[in-house]
Amino acid sequence: MPVLPTFSHHVADLIRCAGSADFPASLIAMLRDMVPVDDATVIAYPGMDMPVIEYFEEPNQSGSSTLDRFVKGAFLLDPFYLTATRDNRHGVFRLRDLSPTGFRDSDYYKTWYRDSNFVDECGFIVPVGERGFVNIALGKTASRATFTKRELSTLEAIYPSVEALCQQHWTLTSSDKTGDNLRAKLHSALESFGSSLLTERETQVINLVLHGHSTKTVADKLSISMETVKLHRKHAYAKLEISSQAELFYLFLDSLMSAQDYESGDTLVAYMAPPPKRGDAR
The missing domain is CATH 3.30.450.40 (GAF domain)
Incomplete structure (x- = not known):
């Protein structure tokens, strides 16, 4: 036809x-x-x-x-x-x-x-x-x-x-419900990811890496050298106890998906906190 x-x-x-x-x-x-x-x-x-x-x-x-x-x-x-x-x-x-x-x-x-x-x-x-x-x-x-x-x-x-x-x-x-602005909360979680453990520059580098940017484009966006980007990434990975971009990606997803009643801040705070010892909860 x-x-x-x-x-x-x-x-x-x-x-x-x-x-x-x-x-x-x-x-x-x-x-x-x-x-x-x-x-x-x-x-x-x-x-x-x-x-x-x-x-x-x-x-x-x-x-x-x-x-x-x-x-x-x-x-x-x-x-x-x-x-x-x-x-x-x-x-x-x-x-x-x-x-x-x-x-x-x-x-x-x-x-x-x-x-x-x-x-x-x-x-x-x-x-x-x-x-x-x-x-x-x-x-x-x-x-x-x-x-x-x-x-x-x-x-x-x-x-x-x-x-x-x-x-x-x-x-x-479509329904008439206004929702709880859930996506805005997730945007906040992404922007804050790693900030409780990393410096401001390391957090910026990690955020761009998560978005799929190469070392060169991260360097261009932050107006720093590629070697400096690599150094920040190395330090960030060490602090997060990971060794690859794959582990970074899944750490972000796991921390986000495990967050309960998220309101603000770095999802890693609760995700990496040690479980309470028996008898601590009253």
Whole structure:
């Protein structure tokens, strides 16, 4: 079927199912008919509440555990999330255009992207509501080439329709609750991570490393030499009792996921505190 009739048919279906549980799957079906993809995920970020997985295709055995880490805190490091929240940008983006130099060597990339066998990813960032947005992630694995210019042009051409449809659907399905500004608390946890044990500069270096920056880009952002970055990182790793970026990434996630009723400060304070001795609790 020619592209325009196919697109028109899908749009009509999406208008009819807006507000229903079938909408995310129908949306992905339309995008697949426009551009060939191997994997797709739809993640909604309602207001300042935690992310909600609206559609997910499990590519391998570890998919569910990886996704669990993502929604509980790893999303804070995601380039698409940062583009929407920090840069306030919306539209169609390619992962490689959003991620910092050295991102493919980061443990965030290895955990979320490489383990899913992604070769290339692009996605829609669609504003929904006052502060919310939806991320529609489309991935290609080793079985396909990267996204072509023509495919990206097609996705950009249909973005206005996708935006209007998504806004209609998520407006119909949104609740009136204001939430507890949970994501703001997690942002605070990320910014403060390690600050109870590290110097201010070491904390800055560790934060940039977690975001996937290379030694060079950390040096450029902080206006210090690469050797100084390496020294700060070495000292920070020693204080945190870790020896690699992988251990840093999981220490951050573990401390964040284990935090109970987090309000502010460094999550490592409670995470690294020794358990109370028997008889201490009254």
